[in-house]
Amino acid sequence: MWLQSTVWALLATAAELAHARGPFLQILNATHSVIGNDHWNVTQGFAYATKLYHKNQDLVGNAVGHYVSYSLSPTSNHPVIDILTVFPDGAASDLNWTSPTIVRRGHDFIDVSFTAIEGDFHWIIRRDLVGAYQYFVNRALPTLGEFRSLWRLDNTSFPNGHTSIKDEALPPLSDYGISTKIQDETWQRADGSYITKYDWSSFIREEKFYGVYGPDFGSWYIYPGKDEYNGDHLKQELMVHRESSTGDAVQLNMLHGTHFQSSPSDTFAVGKTWGPWLWYLNDGNKRDAAARAAREYAAWPYKWFDDAVYQSRGAVSGVLKLDDGSPASNAAIFLGDNNSNKSSLEMGSKNYYTTYADERGRFSFRDVRAGTYGLRAWSTGGRHFNVPGFYLQNDVSVVSSRYTDLGRIVWKPRYKERSEIFRVGSFDRKTIGFAHGGAPYTHGSSDLCPDNLNYTVGRSRTEDWCFAQTANGSWAVNFEMSWRESVRRANSTALLTVSLAGYSTGTSSTIFVNDAKVGNLTSGGGSTTDYNKGLQNDPGLYRSATTAGQWRQFEFELPSGSLKAGWNRLEFRVERSTRWRGFMWDAVALAWL
Template sequence: MRSIFPILSFLYATAFAVAEPVLSKPFLTPLNSTTGWIIGNGLWNITIGDVYGKKLFYGGRDLIGDAVGHYQGYDGENNFVWTSASIYKETPEYLDVVFSATEIDLHWIIYPDQAGAYQYVENKALPTLAVLRTLFRLDNTTFTHGRTNIKDDILPPFSDILASTKVQDETWQRADGTFITKYDFSDFIRNLDFHGVYGSEFGSWYIRPGRDYLNGNHLKQELTVHRESATGDAVELNVIHGSHFQVNSSATFPVGKIWGPWLWYLNSGSTDDAAERAAQEFASWPYSWLNDSDYQSRGSVSGRLVLSDGRPAANASVFLGDNNSNKSTLDQGEHYYYAATADSQGNFNISDVRTGTYGFYAWSDGGSIANVSTTFSRNDIAVQNGDETALGLLTWETQARKPIFQIGELDHKALGFRNGGLLYQHALVAQSPANLTYTIGQSNESDWYFGQSALGAWTVLFDLAAANVSSNGSAVLSLSLAGYSKGASLDVSINSNLLASLTSTTLPNDPSLYRSATIAGEWRYFEFDIGAGVLQAGTNSLVFEVTNTTLWRGFLWDSIILEWKE
């Protein structure tokens, strides 16, 4: 009797072969009679008109349906109009298709076996702008969930938005008092591994390794995904230059600046699969396939930061940014940027830095240097291709003052305070009390709240010995704000002596508090001299009184430091 196993093996192999996707070369196909093109491969394809990409087919399904689709634009709805599409480069491995508008070129790098494509944008004639983005708006029934590295949840149902009351930009209040807002899916973009929208059968993801083309420092936050309020579309945002949580991001870019490349990736909706792919992409950056001499020309910067009192600048935030800039590191955005963290000994090494001349900046990220209110900067840091720029030992001058007390670590963040560091959520500052008393030596850091907004006074009580008052006399009060949202005023006084009034007329607005932030907006720092005779032996009071307020606006706290002036 002849064995049946070879027959079964043949049938199994045949069935397996049929189950494998049929791959085809990447393609660009112009449409007849109207402006438009189809691009893709054997796994997916999308039809792109003069502005919008529609009819995204993958896995036998149109993933856009009645949604708006794929498009690019700046500052609201200034969307790019494609005047041409052409094959920029074709290799045995991939096809590079470039879509051209007056302002930019958008490249799609399409491999035959890849569900999705790499993309990058090159500046041709962009105006000065604050927001630059690419995005997909996808079918609202297929894509039910959104995912970032800190939030993985259902997108608010469109029916909930329609049944709720709008209370501010893209924010609605339900009948039960809870809120719906697109800002609750925001994130610190330099921490993102991947983000996107997904459902039970499909997922669409942005994976952005490198990130040197993004504006801002470690605390740069942006929108990621949300439910579109007018149509219910599932929105997958790729904000590559943005301003939603900072004072200013208006920038004028050099011709030829490249944003990207990033990977737009399609799958079955598996977050595990997307995570695995993200790990591969991060390991592959900088991409060897991008044949651009400026992109490939890179070096590194290393050194060691030590404080002037001898302490290593342990875990300090370090940043390579604009040279000789008068902008905050959060607001810088015209060129390329590198955010890193020093080790426990103050050592840092920033690799794969594009060649050029940079400013180098450092500041406390808490921990053993949480009392350091000064920052470090050095300009004219030249990076050459293939070389290490060794800065050697860098001495960071501290404020060198004797402490009286400190509330909160100085790290530019509201962590450690009540509600500080919770997930993004609208109106959280409304839970902060109008009046509060904090007693040094008795109260805990968590007794102070992350944000102050309501009319009322927060009072800090502290005792001083007569010997300290007589020998020292004058002092310095340092206030570090993690953010400030315009519409509130704060009087700062000590023992009934007014030190300062912080108001909207002198403080520029960042939208952190009213856009769901619980950690940071844009950092501000103030020092106020306290003359001899103001502090007294026994109990003293430091008062922060909100004298004017607007709902959900106010002050996001970082640290309060009182020191003897020496």
């Protein structure tokens, strides 16, 4: 009886505060408080923020509400690691809040901080803003894993989802009950089609705004300062979805996401800050949300955010050329960890910046936090610049309020395009150009690719190669070498480069050239020898990705005499496979060294 009366008291208080004046924090008891302004308010409990009132309507309803959670890295020795077996697709821990306080106050805003063991979550509430700026300051997050904030909202008020590449109704909850679950958050309908939350994924650094909406309400995330995100240009994440067990409309803010890459293992300095980003409420109008996003991007980095580290920023520029003087046209440029052996997608402890060079190889970064970085660059395909691997320059220093000119940077690739015998695809870390490559996120797309495939250099087109190989069979590249070339290259070594846009474990391939084994690609913890290449899992293929997962590249040297006059054959033979798991192709190339 006491519990029931307490709940009703909280509901009544939250409803009454819908008419409060200005931004406010009201502490109700040891575990509950209410924050908001004239336009909205939310009741924050021990873990969950519920009873979101806007226009006199509760927009959470029977859903979970707002919370912050994390999951641990598999390498973590944190004592609650075993909870991952209980929550294989969710959080190992929801943050538990105590001691809400107003830490800053201005004439038209308050900054409310909720404290947890792991850190502080802030709501900056302005007088006339329908929504709030939010940010998190780390104190003791464990080795991650996943870290996110999110809303789970009323499914009738928010029936639709929006990202930069997808805008439509979320699947109705009723569809799940009449469908067969086939894997993690994936169901098959009676007509053979699939329902999966991963179809609502996107390249997170390309998002301007995203969220869930209906005819009367919209809830949006606008995050212009993407330097706090982990990963590089090809960082993908789940953005919105329907919660399959309850029907909640889910709006995710993946601050440190892991859905489309090998398991990262990142630790964070005390004081590491994510945000501010804007959580924005409106009447469901996407044009209004886009206009608000444009205003936020124009204002970033926020001058009003009182944090010395956040405000300490400089600029960097340079010109990237190959050693023959040609420009690295449209190269992807990344500022990341200094002196690190991690791939750029795996980096996640600090701050990261992405851009692209122009046709002349010129690039620049503005508003980079002061510090020392490693600069990486790689090809994005195209006619003028298409080489494997990447360029690396460490010890790039960025000084606050200063401009750093790196001048002319010279990249010496291991081989040039002019030495290629053949190449299938472009070195861009993507499946673009291959059959079904770059298609919308759709579960099971690899089923559209053949078991066996023959590609003939000079006759076949790029689109005759499929984006993914996941079934038992043989994919072959047939190429011809003239008698004159075979004599001239009789003592030459060739280099086979296999560049993968992604790989999901469970499928192995043995590589042959003219029926002689040259290597193997299989599941494993990493490269073992030059002959056998072990790959860690990234979930891209079985989580609806068609463009990229986690990029990997392997090289196999072919001794002189491996190639012959006339027709030659490179073959990828798969004799052990798992449906929807295997290889996403970036490019395959053979060149003379």
